[in-house]
Amino acid sequence: xxxLLYLISIHFLLVTSLFSQGGVIKGKVFNKLNNExxxxxxxxxxxxxxxxxxxxxxxxxxxxxxxxxxxINVSYLGFKPFNEYEIMVTNFxxxxxxxxxxESAQDIKEVVVKASPFNKTMESPLSMxxxxxxxxxxxxxxxxxxxxxxxxxxxxxxTISFRNDIIIRGGAPNENRFYLDGIEVPNINHFATxxxxxxxxxxxxxxxxxxxxxxxxxxPANRGNTLSSIMEFKQIEGNPDKLNGNFMVGSxxxxxxxxxxxxxxSNMIFSVRRSYLQFxxxxxxxxxxxxxxxxxxxxxxxxxxxxxxxxxxxxAIDDFMLYEQVNDGVTDSVLIDRNDYILGNLPxxxxxxxxxxxxWQHYFDESYTTMVVSRSALKNKAFKFRDNIETDANRxxxxxxxxxxxxxxxxxxxxxxxxxxxxxxGYELSRYTTSTFQKIAIGATLLDVDYDSELFMNKGALFxxxxxxxxxxxxIFSFGLRxxxxxxxxxxxxxxxQLSPRLSMSYAxxxxxxxxxxxxxxxxx
Numbered sequence: 001x002x003x004l005l006y007l008i009s010i011h012f013l014l015v016t017s018l019f020s021q022g023g024v025i026k027g028k029v030f031n032k033l034n035n036e037x038x039x040x041x042x043x044x045x046x047x048x049x050x051x052x053x054x055x056x057x058x059x060x061x062x063x064x065x066x067x068x069x070x071x072i073n074v075s076y077l078g079f080k081p082f083n084e085y086e087i088m089v090t091n092f093x094x095x096x097x098x099x100x101x102x103e104s105a106q107d108i109k110e111v112v113v114k115a116s117p118f119n120k121t122m123e124s125p126l127s128m129x130x131x132x133x134x135x136x137x138x139x140x141x142x143x144x145x146x147x148x149x150x151x152x153x154x155x156x157x158x159t160i161s162f163r164n165d166i167i168i169r170g171g172a173p174n175e176n177r178f179y180l181d182g183i184e185v186p187n188i189n190h191f192a193t194x195x196x197x198x199x200x201x202x203x204x205x206x207x208x209x210x211x212x213x214x215x216x217x218x219x220p221a222n223r224g225n226t227l228s229s230i231m232e233f234k235q236i237e238g239n240p241d242k243l244n245g246n247f248m249v250g251s252x253x254x255x256x257x258x259x260x261x262x263x264x265x266s267n268m269i270f271s272v273r274r275s276y277l278q279f280x281x282x283x284x285x286x287x288x289x290x291x292x293x294x295x296x297x298x299x300x301x302x303x304x305x306x307x308x309x310x311x312x313x314x315x316a317i318d319d320f321m322l323y324e325q326v327n328d329g330v331t332d333s334v335l336i337d338r339n340d341y342i343l344g345n346l347p348x349x350x351x352x353x354x355x356x357x358x359x360w361q362h363y364f365d366e367s368y369t370t371m372v373v374s375r376s377a378l379k380n381k382a383f384k385f386r387d388n389i390e391t392d393a394n395r396x397x398x399x400x401x402x403x404x405x406x407x408x409x410x411x412x413x414x415x416x417x418x419x420x421x422x423x424x425x426g427y428e429l430s431r432y433t434t435s436t437f438q439k440i441a442i443g444a445t446l447l448d449v450d451y452d453s454e455l456f457m458n459k460g461a462l463f464x465x466x467x468x469x470x471x472x473x474x475x476i477f478s479f480g481l482r483x484x485x486x487x488x489x490x491x492x493x494x495x496x497x498q499l500s501p502r503l504s505m506s507y508a509x510x511x512x513x514x515x516x517x518x519x520x521x522x523x524x525x
Contacts (some may be wrong), residue, residue, distance in 0.1 A: 023089035024029040025097060026061040026353060029054045029327055032100035033415050035363040036103060038076055046071035046083075065089050066458075069134055072097065080104045086134035096236065109214040113431050122420060122467035123478045125403070125506035126516040127217030129153060133209045143251065146212055147189065155216050164189050165198030168216050168228035170518075175228035175524060180204075180312055181235050181298070183357035183374045184407060190292040190318050191351065192491045194380050194401065203294050203316050205271045207246070207257045210234045218504055218518035221465040221480030222411055227524045235312070237300045238267030252277050253292070266301040278321075285335075287326045287342045293317045308361045315354030322348060324388060343388060347397055353378040357407075367414035370424075398437040405430045406513070409461075419468050426461035443524060459486040459525070462495065480506040484523055498523045 029041045037058030044051035045062060054060045060308040067090050079101040089095050120128055131149060139149045147164035150156060157167035164174040173196040178185045189199025215223075223230050243260030255273035262268050278289040279458040298311040326339045357374030384397040388457045411424035432455045440447050465480035483495040500525055502520030509515060 002309050022063060023065040023067055023091055024061060024063045024094040025065065025070065025072065025087060025089060026059070026094050027097040027099060028058045028074070029060060029099045029101060030058050031079075032102050033363075033368065033413075034365055035308070035361075035368070036159065037081070037305070038101060041074060041076040041079075043099075044073045044075075050513045067091055070504050071321040072099075074099050074101065076101060078104060084132075086132050088134050088137070093239070094241065096239065098237070120506070120516070121220075122469070122476050122519070123220040123422075123465055123480065124215055124218040125476060125478075126518055127155075127215060129216075131214060131216045132211045133206055136206050136209065136212075144206045146204060146206070146209070146231075146233075147198075147202050150214060153214065153216075159198075160440060162200050163198050164202060165196065165199065166229060168398055170456075171228035172196075175226060175350040176231065177223065177229075177307065178231045178233070179223070180233045180314060180355070180357075181310055182232075182359055182370065183312055183355070183372055184374050184376070185233075185314055185355055186403075186405065187378060190294065190316055191290065191349075192353070192378070194378070194403075201252070201275075201292060202295075203314060205255065205257065205273065205294075205296050207259075207271060208235045208269060208296055208298065210236045213279075217520075219502070219520065219522065220422075221500075221502065222409075222424060223483045224426075224461055224463065224482050224484050224500070224522075227522055227523050234335075235298050236269065237298070238262075238269045240267050262299070265303060266299065268297070268299045270297045271295065282323060285326060285330070285339075287323050287339045288346060288400065289321045289323050291319045291321070306363045309355070310359045312359075313354070313356045316352065320349045320351075322346065322388060337366070345384075347382045347384040349383045351379065366416055367412065370409075370411040370413070372407070372409040374407050375405070377402065377408075379403075385509075396439050400435040402431070402433045402511040404432075419466065421464070421466050423464035425463070426459075428459040428461075430457045430459065431455070432457075457486050457488055459484065460495075461485075474508040476504075476506040480504075484525065486525065492525075 029038045039056045041054045043060045052060050052062055069086040072084045097375055136149050155169055166176050178188050178195050181290045188203050190201040192199040209411045211234050215230040216423045239259045240261050245258040253275040257271040259269045272295045275292045278291045281289050282483050294316040299311040301309045327336050355376040360371045362369050380401045382399045388393040407428045409426040413422045435452045438449045461484045463482040467478035469476045483498050484498040486492050500521055500523050504518045506516045
């Protein structure tokens with residue numbers, strides 16, 4: 001049924017800005033290593049004669065564009081050429097694109113800007129795919145849901161149509177990890193299955209997404225506790241010029257997104273959504289009524305060129321209620337029996353979860369540090385009463401659980417003489433609690449299961465990765481080492497027991513062919 005609703009998706013967009021004379025792409029070009037502006041960089045629309053150069057502060061603007069999607073090529077002496085694909089341009093607001101260029105250590109004899117169909121990093125030269133927001137928008141049947149797009153990629157297993165589980169090469173859904181602007185988010189779906197990562201509807205609003213880096217292997221050392229995949233969601237920043245927004249009506253929800261500045265040095269983007277599935281299910285005569293709500297926030301503050309602070313928030317409230325009046329006016333006995341069976345066995349479920357976090361990046365001349373602090377929580381409640389009469393005597397199930405995780409991560413990244421070095425550490429304090437009451441039938445006897453449990457755990461991580469290009473960057477080498485440890489047991493508290501080495505290599509045979517290799521050993525708690 002979920003799949004049917006997605007296939008009839010219709011979206012209406014209402015904007016608060018007046019139409020302008022042609023679309024605009026604007027932003028800033030800066031050095032990825034130290035955040036300093038790059039003046040006089042070339043910014044060109046691929047396949048056209050339109051282009052410009054950045055000013056002394058690294059800013060650029062290309063206007064007079066027809067609505068559509070465009071590819072941008074950026075180049076500057078001493079830096080690797082950069083290509084950004086399928087930037088969506090409309091008449092009603094400017095498209096902002098800030099571009100970070102990486103320094104090139106090789107001697108530059110000639111600059112040739114070419115659009116490569118492959119995107120790879122020194123740490124992960126294979127098993128990585130970058131997906132931009134435009135690709136998510138136009139994915140057939142995807143309903144603007146990134147998980148649906150991921151499920152269509154090579155190496156990803158097929159699941160039932162109404163679930164967003166990500167299964168990589170036969171792995172389990174709980175073997176994936178998600179990061180929102182570098183901040184780990186345990187769950188990205190509504191009505192999540194506890195202990196897993198899937199659900200029927202995605203939480204992340206595609207209006208926030210700039211691009212998604214999907215790793216099906218060759219994981220960088222600063223990302224741990226995963227066996228199947230990593231998804232890095234890179235969010236846009238708020239419009240620095242003026243406040244605008246859109247109101248969306250979809251096949252299953254309505255939503256409002258606001259986007260704009262909060263002063264000269266800060267901006268924000270915020271959205272809230274609520275489903276109307278309960279009304280659709282009621283109209284279809286189904287005995288259960290799901291309702292989901294979510295919010296998403298990103299706030300960015302740039303006090304100067306050497307510091308950048310971001311705050312993010314993502315949360316959801318999901319309710320799964322029973323429609324006890326479903327048989328009113330129904331004469332079909334088969335349908336009545338089906339509804340009665342579902343009403344008699346399906347529990348009522350309420351779930352909420354959130355992640356809030358902050359990231360501070362501080363830039364030096366040839367390096368930068370990243371500090372991340374976050375808190376995530378998921379609360380699950382399910383109950384069931386005989387004949388749905390809520391009294392203690394009729395209580396069959398009463399389940400409550402809470403998962404809360406507080407995380408800290410520090411990273412140091414530097415480049416010198418062609419070497420790139422990333423290292424850091426992480427700490428996490430976790431709390432898991434459950435309270436369970438359930439009546440279980442064994443033969444003709446009803447037994448009561450009644451227990452509480454609580455688990456506190458301290459977790460630590462150390463990681464480092466060293467990368468270098470040789471032979472004019474035709475050969476790239478990267479070696480990483482990581483260890484994760486915790487105080488749950490004596491064995492797992494020993495960092496040497498969970499050493500996780502990884503090695504990546506890439507060799508360009510010529511302009512069209514390259515050989516990429518990775519081997520690693522990974523651990524997950």
